[in-house]
Amino acid sequence: MTRQAAVRGRPRSEKAEKAIIGAALDLIGEGTSVSELSIEAVAARAGVGKTTIYRRWTNKEDLVGDALATLKAPLPALAGRSVREDLIVYLDVMRQDSRTLRTRCIMNIAMSEPERHPRLYERFRQSVIEPRRCALQAVLERGRASGELREDLDVELAMAMLSGTMMWHTKWASDLDPLPDDLAARIVDEALLGFRAR
């Protein structure tokens, strides 16, 4: 994997690499779409020559892909004590994420550019969406098995209801009027009225 023969010249600057990725994320976080993102702007923001960028990435998508990959927020640990508790933790992470600029920006990319940058989207889906989706699914399946939830609950639909409701809020929330702290709990409690076995 690593160097088998000694590297001969000046090594590539790790600092420059991080500056480039950081600059790209900053720009995207400020609302620049992937298509609008220019290498020149990234280089200027990073305090780096364009050459340094082209030497590492052959196209914009690869750069953005690597940049987004560094953001993969850790999956929240779900204690598994109760479905309600796990769901609240899960949704509250979404709520908190919606307040940070960078997460908003990757949401924008994920939401609005799937068909425009399919490879980028696919990569993002596998590294970020799919694991979370599985975690949520597991919580609901577990609840169904334990009897906390209805036997005939449509898990796919339930996932869409939970995520969709929080997503709806995060999309329409303004910066001035952030989402209330107990939003996750209120969503989960309302949803569980229907999900629960009775």
Place this chain on the structure above:
Amino acid sequence: MTRQAAVRGRPRSEKAEKAIIGAALDLIGEGTSVSELSIEAVAARAGVGKTTIYRRWTNKEDLVGDALATLKAPLPALAGRSVREDLIVYLDVMRQDSRTLRTRCIMNIAMSEPERHPRLYERFRQSVIEPRRCALQAVLERGRASGELREDLDVELAMAMLSGTMMWHTKWASDLDPLPDDLAARIVDEALLGFRAR
């Protein structure tokens, strides 16, 4: 309102105007974002000189605003026979809309460019979002008054759950795998399990 003094020269071609708006909608529908949309491309697509566009609209946002305004889909008529029926009609319109290209494109604008084009977004919100939002709210309030729904139902949250769940589906639906016909009914029935008075 109209001409008080006679119009002196050659009148503006209504045909050209429609061609311009149509071209703009086509391009946006094909995935061009508002920022990427170029006047030159619109003019070329419409078979029109750039001058003809600049004579009517001073900036891109006004043009796109007028274009989107022509799309305002009619609010679905809600019969008012039952909450369940009204909600299904309401959500099913969302589902059907998600299959037409132009509706998808205005959704993209509404979802991803609110901060980038605030005036455009505001206009869209008032002409499209707000009326629908009011209609949905009215259905739920009516249901609460009639006893079909819980007295203590959080109407705002219920609206987010219904719309958010359908929106979630429309966002992740692929063209190959369209949303099932009974999706609206399934969402409503699942939600009503919690919303209903018991």
Place this chain on the structure above:
DNA sequence: GAGTTTCGCTACGGGAGCGTATCGCAAGAT
């Protein structure tokens, strides 16, 4: 110290789109 590679910087030719101006023709009012 010699050799090699990367560094930030500047400059290049080229393409795309901007918004404006000007053309000769078209379409109406007077």
Place this chain on the structure above:
DNA sequence: ATCTTGCGATACGCTCCCGTAGCGAAACTC
């Protein structure tokens, strides 16, 4: 017939960005 305005077309100078090349300095290995 004359006047006025809109029409499509073309061209202009401008800005932004592309991707590449060359510069001298810097950072390593040998």
